[in-house]
Amino acid sequence: MKSRSLVLLICLLSSCAYLPTLNKKNESCYFPIDKNYPGGLVNYYLKSNDSDLKNKLQMGNLKFMICRDDDLNANILAPIPLTYSKNKIEVTLNDELIDTLSIEDKFYRESRILIQNKDLVNPPSSMQERIEREYLQGLTAKNTLSSSDLKQTKMDIPVTGITSSEFGVRRFINGEPRNRHIGLDIAANEGEPIRAPLDGKVILIGNFFYKGNVVYLDHGNGLVSSYSHMSEETVVMNQSLIAGEVLGYVGSTGRVTGPHLHWEVYFLGVPINPEIFIN
Numbered sequence: 001m002k003s004r005s006l007v008l009l010i011c012l013l014s015s016c017a018y019l020p021t022l023n024k025k026n027e028s029c030y031f032p033i034d035k036n037y038p039g040g041l042v043n044y045y046l047k048s049n050d051s052d053l054k055n056k057l058q059m060g061n062l063k064f065m066i067c068r069d070d071d072l073n074a075n076i077l078a079p080i081p082l083t084y085s086k087n088k089i090e091v092t093l094n095d096e097l098i099d100t101l102s103i104e105d106k107f108y109r110e111s112r113i114l115i116q117n118k119d120l121v122n123p124p125s126s127m128q129e130r131i132e133r134e135y136l137q138g139l140t141a142k143n144t145l146s147s148s149d150l151k152q153t154k155m156d157i158p159v160t161g162i163t164s165s166e167f168g169v170r171r172f173i174n175g176e177p178r179n180r181h182i183g184l185d186i187a188a189n190e191g192e193p194i195r196a197p198l199d200g201k202v203i204l205i206g207n208f209f210y211k212g213n214v215v216y217l218d219h220g221n222g223l224v225s226s227y228s229h230m231s232e233e234t235v236v237m238n239q240s241l242i243a244g245e246v247l248g249y250v251g252s253t254g255r256v257t258g259p260h261l262h263w264e265v266y267f268l269g270v271p272i273n274p275e276i277f278i279n
């Protein structure tokens with residue numbers, strides 16, 4: 001216990017440069033289970049009381065975090081990138097293979113959309129600096145690794161509406177292949193309130209070229225979410241929100257074809273399907 005307290009103190013003082021270990025005595029690790037596919041999350045169970053497990057274990061080349069139910073059991077949580085192309089994850093302990101997890105093949109459909117405004121499809125060079133700056137701001141936000149007592153990760157859907165584009169869709173704009181869709185689109189009326197799906201803290205607010213009015217929330221321990229294309233936000237930087245609090249309204253700012261919420265969820269900086277967290 002002493003060493004864990006020390007680790008936590010170092011973590012707080014050094015803004016947590018390594019992967020944290022959650023200590024949840026007598027509580028479950030409330031993470032989604034068995035979503036072993038690209039865009040999902042491995043929740044692997046291991047009997048181990050080794051306090052240095054995070055330095056001895058490898059989940060292939062995936063990032064991972066350890067959540068402990070108690071001193072004997074460890075839940076290993078590893079987000080699987082959409083681009084993960086292998087059909088297995090080799091789990092090694094002290095460089096010895098202890099398990100092989102199979103990765104499911106998941107079908108992601110194609111989506112082809114037309115956008116008339118050519119500046120939004122291929123932005124003018126005068127916009128490149130802004131786009132680069134916003135990309136870096138988003139990159140920093142989604143990789144936030146703050147220590148917090150994350151009690152659960154079951155989320156309520158942030159807005160009432162209809163799913164208009166799922167996570168992972170292979171997109172083509174005006175016939176040209178684009179980046180995969182790394183969020184969930186929920187079409188709703190302009191002005192519909194967007195609510196925090198889980199307790200969190202506002203870590204980024206912006207008016208971005210692609211994302212329009214956007215807010216990023218840090219839920220702690222590597223879990224981050226973002227809300228794009230809002231008509232306006234109702235929160236300020238560093239504000240703490242409790243689940244259900246309104247953070248903004250559905251709009252059509254940025255690169256959109258109609259009013260909707262584009263909702264992203266990141267774990268350890270990796271975008272994963274928000275639907276796996278929904279209650």
Ligand SMILES: [Zn+2]
Pocket residue numbers: 165181183184185261262263
């Ligand atoms: Zn979207």
